[in-house]
Amino acid sequence: MFDTIKKFLPILLSLLFVIACGGFDGPQSTFDTHGPVAKEQADLFYLILWAGMVVLVAVELAIIYIYIKFRRKKNSTRIPSQTHGNTKLEIMWTILPAIFLAIVSVPVLSAIWTIGTPPKNPDVVVNVHGHQYWFEFEYQDLDVVTANELHIPVGKKILINLYSNNVLHSFWIPKIAGKTDIIPNQGNYMWIQGDDVGMYYGQCAEFCGESHALMRFRVVVDTDEDFRAWISHQKSEAFVPNDPLEKSGYDIFMSSKAGCGGCHMINGSKKAKGKIGPNLTHFGSRQHMAAGILENNQVNLRNWIRNPDMIKPGNIMSGQAAVYMDPNKSLTESEVIALASYLQSLK
């Protein structure tokens, strides 16, 4: 047995080492918290983690001790005393865990209520709509609709209402708050608060179909001014571009042959009024595209427009848009380039 322990010690040590190197602050680490909700959840986790570790180590040590102490010696015919139990001991190991659980349930219950009670006067209310496979953000009372990049002001309480008109999703920003499911015909809510300016990863956490793995988003925690500036910019409408390439992209986008406007909204345009896909009015101002899976740059954008299914299998754009369904309507390479440069001009 000692030999086996010795064998495993290096493995165990290197394990710990790598965990340490891997770091506690990966992009979606629940240990690296930047908001009160995630912080409370992590604290609670540490509490039960350490308590659990004590039990774990105690019992595993007992098992190892038994292995060493009571192992049958060669050819032993010893008949151990036939004890059938020990009432006192058994009562003890029923009562002690019960007392322990009663004690820890106090912080647990209090956390359930803090996390579960929405703020009375939230500073911002965002209606989140889960789609297959992207998130839409609608700022209540601010008249802003955007997708896949959620901006919130730092240190403010945000109420998130969760809606879906399709399948289940779950809204999760590991560093800011644990998840809440999005359920059709049942409005859910959660509240979040970002304590540090920065960009955070978000992720759909309920299986929602073929490309569930690729349904992500970003949360941008802004200073108060930045947030207000962002909101007022988002409210502005898009203009028809002057640059010839961008203009030709605009024309293709609005054309009925490409049909982009049938699914995408561009505020200020009469032809792009669709609501099936993300609102693209300020697409160029987003740092990521396709639900947070790609950086928003020319190469990625062209790839997306050329063949969305290559990037996100089973998404609704490639599944329903005529340009991808009907080979006669396929986009030419120059159309793709024009479209991409138009879309990126939508700052």
Place this chain on the structure above:
Amino acid sequence: MTTIPFKLPLNIKLYRPVSPTGVWGWLTTVDHKKIGVLYGVTAFIMFLTGGIEAMLIRTQLIAPELKIIAPEVYNQLFTMHATTMIFLAIMPLSAAFFNFIIPLQIGARDVAFPRLNAFSYWAFLAGALIMKSSWFLGGSPNAGWFGYAPITTATFNPGNGIDFWIIGLQVLGVASLAASFNFIVTIINLRAPGMTMMRLPLFTWMTFITAILLILAFPVITVALIELMLDRTFDFNFFNTKAGANPILWQHLFWIFGHPEVYILILPAMGIVSEVLPTFSRKPIFGYPAMVLAASFIAFMGWLVWSHHMFTTGLGPIANSVFTLTTMLIAIPTGVKMFNWLGTMWGGDIDFKTPTLFAVGFMSMFLIGGISGVMHSFSASDYQQQDTYFIVAHIHYVLFGGSIFGIFAGIYYWFPKITGRMYDEKLGKLNFWIMFIGQNLTFFPMHWVGMQGMPRRIFTYDSGMGWAFWNGFETIAAYAIAFGVLIFVINMIKSWTGGKKAGDDPWDGRTLEWSIPSPPPVYNFRDIPIVKSLDDFWHTKQKSSNSNTKVKSKTKVSDIHLPQPSYWPLLVAVGLTIAGFGIIYNLVFTGIGIGIMLITVCAWSFEPVNEPDSH
């Protein structure tokens, strides 16, 4: 030999099989031991297919952004892996033990309803074939083993996969229900004289509780599946969100079944461990009444915790508090079991043979699963763990380190009894250590990546997430598990065909199955034993080793009447299979299948248990 007592439309004469041999012997058997072997071998093959699915899943995740397996196929793989392991491997492997061991442990000649028992097996096989055939008939179910509506409805899932899943599970449910009723009646009615309930071996007790849980739990999922089937096949609106349904209904139904199901999966393994530890420690189980009570309490509480799978569905703080508390409560009886096992070994003279190793492995793994279970019973912090790899780690510690290790302990423990031969101890130990190390290296890091924010059920992940190293590591460790299982298979085949003769009682056993020859004769016990205490056989041995007298058998073998083989259970299951496929493809076949079932069930009920002139 007689014909069946009424006329079939085609006027074919079907003869009752009297003492068929070869394939016919297996197809018509009603012997609980043969059925147990059938269950075991079939379920083990299913376990291997589920393992292959797992290896494919792990291969796709070995590095970030791989495209080895298409997303759609990946989703089918994780759905089928879980469905297979739960319904086609662990449950029927437990059923294999119920079948083979229970009558032997209670001193009976067979189960209460031998033909129903055969039917359970054939229905299980039918369900397994329906489920697995989906791979070859246009795609497997792809919505996860939990099948959360509305992604399972026709709107979002037009293919056939979900139908295979529904029908497969329904048929498996029929098999499980039939088996459970059979075992409850067997355990209540067929105990040998003196075998009171509180003298039952713990494995029998756990089977009894499991069977009760099954009977109460399966109707719930049956209702849910029927609703879903009506939605998909006949455009009903139980889960049609476009018509205003709240799909949360599915989750409640599923988990009211699903949580007791967890205990259906783990209690038999706990029962096995409670047999192995006393035998190899040469001590009785520590705190027998507490063990029975704890299991009953767990089984009861299993009904009051289902929403801990739904903490993030917006049930509100009150419900979350209640389900947090009830879930935490289950830790107490589970702890009692753990401590009593330690108490059993304490002071014993423990022989660490392969079964003991697996039993102790069970304890140390299940402990980790239990502790992580208490961790996510804290609903507030579970918001961070729900649907992440942390949960994947938890369930594999419970179901692989737990149930499967328990089942492996049982296979090694009873192998000599079942086959009459001894397994290879060296290979057994090697098998244990590889699986034990592989299990920990595969599943322990999943706790970590889960807390690092890796969600479940994703076919790929980005390289920048900090999950790549551990995922590669886990995959390689998973291959090690596969290698361990390979060693097990080699050991089984080698030992079954050429192992040493085991003798009747190789472990100095404590329970009745060790008092009869290995493999047991068809009639099990020549004389029905009279039981005077818990572990009666062991005490008898202790006494008689002093006086050295062997009691002469009073019964003549030719006087023992056993139920005769029958075609009908198999034929009813054939009808069930046709009816099932009919729902997927064409309702005409459902009609035909039901017709076959009606006829064969009638024929079955007119068939006497024994032909009057056959002996």
